[in-house]
Amino acid sequence: xxxxxxxxxxxxxxxKYRALADALRADVAGGVLxxxxxxxxxxxxxxxxxxxxxxxxxxxxxAVAEGLLQATVGRGTFVxxxxxxxxxxxxxxxxxxxxxxxxxxxxxxxxxxxxxxxxDALQRxxxxxxxxxxxxxxxxxxxxxxxxxxxxLGGRRLGSFDAxxxxxxxxxxxxxxxxxxxCLTGDRPVVLTEALAYPGFRYxxxxxxxxxxxxxxxxxGVLPDALxxxxxxxxxxxxxxxxxxxxxxxxxxxxDRRAAIVSLARQYNLQIIEDECYAVPGDAVATLRDxxxxxxxxxxxxxxxxxxxxxxxxxxxxxxxxxAARLAAQHSFFALPLPVSALCLDLLSSGRAADLRDxxxxxxxxxxxxxxxxxxxFDLTAQPAVPFVWLRLPQGWRASTFTRMAEDAGILxxxxxxxxxxxxxxxxxxxxxxxxxxxxxxxxxxxxxxxRMLGNPxxxxxx
Numbered sequence: 001x002x003x004x005x006x007x008x009x010x011x012x013x014x015x016k017y018r019a020l021a022d023a024l025r026a027d028v029a030g031g032v033l034x035x036x037x038x039x040x041x042x043x044x045x046x047x048x049x050x051x052x053x054x055x056x057x058x059x060x061x062x063a064v065a066e067g068l069l070q071a072t073v074g075r076g077t078f079v080x081x082x083x084x085x086x087x088x089x090x091x092x093x094x095x096x097x098x099x100x101x102x103x104x105x106x107x108x109x110x111x112x113x114x115x116x117x118x119x120d121a122l123q124r125x126x127x128x129x130x131x132x133x134x135x136x137x138x139x140x141x142x143x144x145x146x147x148x149x150x151x152x153l154g155g156r157r158l159g160s161f162d163a164x165x166x167x168x169x170x171x172x173x174x175x176x177x178x179x180x181x182x183c184l185t186g187d188r189p190v191v192l193t194e195a196l197a198y199p200g201f202r203y204x205x206x207x208x209x210x211x212x213x214x215x216x217x218x219x220x221g222v223l224p225d226a227l228x229x230x231x232x233x234x235x236x237x238x239x240x241x242x243x244x245x246x247x248x249x250x251x252x253x254x255x256d257r258r259a260a261i262v263s264l265a266r267q268y269n270l271q272i273i274e275d276e277c278y279a280v281p282g283d284a285v286a287t288l289r290d291x292x293x294x295x296x297x298x299x300x301x302x303x304x305x306x307x308x309x310x311x312x313x314x315x316x317x318x319x320x321x322x323x324a325a326r327l328a329a330q331h332s333f334f335a336l337p338l339p340v341s342a343l344c345l346d347l348l349s350s351g352r353a354a355d356l357r358d359x360x361x362x363x364x365x366x367x368x369x370x371x372x373x374x375x376x377x378f379d380l381t382a383q384p385a386v387p388f389v390w391l392r393l394p395q396g397w398r399a400s401t402f403t404r405m406a407e408d409a410g411i412l413x414x415x416x417x418x419x420x421x422x423x424x425x426x427x428x429x430x431x432x433x434x435x436x437x438x439x440x441x442x443x444x445x446x447x448x449x450x451x452r453m454l455g456n457p458x459x460x461x462x463x
Contacts, residue, residue, distance in 0.1 A: 003037045006048060016051050020059035028068055028079055035081040039069065058211070061422055065206050071422045072400070102446040103435055104413040107304060107387035110436035112359035113352075114307045121346040122339075131342055137335040139326050142168055145341050148348040149314050153300070155281040158316055159293040167315045167325040168336050172277045172301035173200045175313040176240075179297045180208045181328045182321070183238050183271045190236040194222045196419040196426075198247045198275060201240040210237075214421045221246045221253045224260040231268035238271045243288060245278040248419045248431040250381040250390045255285055262292040275299040277313075280361060280385050293319045302344065304387065305357045312336070312344050360436070361385040367434045367443065374447035375432075378454055387434035392427060396457025399428045405453060411446050 007023035009016060027033045039045070042060065046053040060077055063069040070080045125131060146163035169175035184191070184205075191205040195214040202212045213234055216226040221243060230236060241261070243253035253261075265272055274288045274296050289298040301313035317325045335341070347353040365385045372382055372389075379392035393402055399415040406413060416429040435443055 003033065003039060005033065005040060005045070009049065009051075017055045017058040017062075020049070020051075020056065021062045024059065024063050024068060033079045035079050037079045039077040039079070041076070057422070064422055072417065075400075077422075100410060102411045102438065102442065104411065104432040104446075106414075107433040108435050108437045109304075109306075109308065109360055110363045112356060112363060114356055117347060117352045117356060118307065118309075118343065121343050121350075121352075124346060125339070125342050128342075131338065133338065137338050137341065139168075139330060139335045141338075142335060142341055145336075145345045145348070146314075148345055149300075152348055152353070153316070156279070156283065157286045157290045158298060159287075159290040160319070161289075161293070161316050165317050165319065165322040167317060167322060167329050168341070169313040169315065169329065170333065170336070170340075171303055171311045172275065172299050172313040173204065174311075175299045175301070175315045176200060176273060176275065177204045177207060178325060178329050178332065179271075179273055179299070179315060180204050180210070180238065181332070182325050183297075184208045184210055185237070189238075190234045192227070192230055192234075192236045192239045192270075193421075194241065194246070195421070195424055196248060196416060197240065198242060199419060201273070201275075202421070205238075205240075212421060214424055217246075217249075217251075219251055220257045221249075221251050222261065224257070224264060227261065227264050228268075231264065231270065236268075236270060238273060239265060240273045240275065241288065242275045242278070244276050244283060244285070245383060245386050247275075247278065248388070248390055248414070248416070249429075250383055250386065250388065252285075252383065258286065258288060258291060262288060265292060265295060270295065271318075272296045273299060277301045277304050278386055278388075281357075289316055297321075297325075302353065305360060306347065306353050307356075310340065310344060312340060363436060364434055367436065367440070370440065370444055371432065371434075371447060374444065374451050375454070377451075387436070389432050390429060391432060392429045394454055394457060397428055397454070399426070399430055401458060402428075402453070403430060405458075406450065409449055409453070411449060 007020065007027065009019040009023060012019035012022040042053045042056045046056045060069060064071050067080055069077055071077045143163060145168065146166040149166055150163055167178065169178055187209065189210045191210045191212050192215055193201045193212060194217045196217065205212045213230055213236065215222045215230055217223060222241065243258060245252065272288050272292065272295055276287065276298060277300060287298060289296040295318050297318060298316035299313065302310050315325060364387045368382050368384060368389065372380065375391060378394060380389055382389040393399060399417060403413060403415045414431045416426045420426045
């Protein structure tokens with residue numbers, strides 16, 4: 001049952017959504033709304049307070065982002081238990097668990113020689129007289145590394161660019177945050193994502209004071225009509241996409257759809273963040289950066305292709321924006337730490353990074369083949385060498401029930417809820433990422449367990 005809650009907004013200053021958010025904070029702190037209490041629905045509270053549903057939804061979103069509330073699709077919005085992480089937010093990352101649990105939540109790379117390659121590189125760095133281990137680093141020292149990234153990206157259709165168009169970052173997520181620093185201005189700028197999207201987009205947007213709007217999508221990703229409607233209504237600044245491998249659905253955006261998206265971005269003066277950390281070399285489809293080099297920020301990293309431990313990412317900036325992006329990065333963190341930049345340069349220039357990438361892709365392709373073998377009879381989307389699949393659950397399963405029962409069986413995964421905005425409709429689907437550090441036999445045992453579960457949905461849909 002919803003809690004009967006009638007806050008007095010006259011006691012709080014500012015816009016109504018902020019007054020409501022302040023009232024939430026005060027009543028949670030004062031015990032009026034205890035942990036676990038269910039908040040009224042957006043429409044019910046809006047009617048009782050004589051405000052718009054959008055005002056209530058905005059206040060709820062802020063409270064969820066702060067960890068004050070937790071929202072679960074299909075159940076409602078609740079006061080968070082401060083002793084637990086909110087259900088709508090992933091818990092702090094603590095590494096790959098070693099507790100007997102089979103973890104399909106995030107991709108983990110197999111060790112195909114990274115440990116040896118990184119050890120060798122560090123030993124060479126330790127005796128390299130050219131490296132200054134005392135003074136601050138600067139972005140001028142990163143030119144050779146930016147040139148190595150240009151070579152690394154040589155097989156992709158990115159349009160014309162050179163080392164001057166690149167900015168380096170602490171992984172792909174930090175790269176996204178740096179781009180938003182360059183693009184977002186004003187008190188509440190609007191960022192667009194697909195209805196199901198990589199959560200890092202909305203986390204970075206919120207740090208930049210932005211409102212996030214989800215767009216309807218189909219088997220190729222965002223729908224042009226939905227994009228145009230949002231542009232007319234909300235005047236957004238940035239559109240975030242993962243067109244090569246849509247995260248989490250695994251969809252691939254075709255050439256015509258990409259051209260339509262670019263046309264609308266130009267018409268409404270949108271900046272595009274193209275996150276391609278999961279892309280593999282050799283894709284014949286032109287990137288958005290190739291189609292619209294004047295407004296597309298292409299994000300890449302080594303986390304999914306070589307080693308996540310490096311925390312190394314980069315941005316191919318729109319033509320002429322590289323200098324401004326490097327200045328934004330400089331204001332945030334000066335430059336990459338010398339151990340990271342020197343290590344990445346050694347791996348890239350020696351060719352070891354490319355060898356490791358090829359070996360990782362081969363291992364990933366083998367594991368994806370095993371996943372398809374066990375789960376292919378269900379509604380599954382997979383791409384070779386892409387380390388996750390999207391599984392739409394058979395009739396009779398809800399995503400919340402399936403993930404809970406899988407966890408009881410020692411198997412973890414991410415439900416569609418974790419990729420959706422609050423109050424959006426969410427399909428009953430899950431994302432399974434490749435556990436590269438788990439033996440194939442153990443992985444297949446887990447997949448066989450999931451296949452048996454999928455074929456035997458609970459008889460009570462209310463479970």
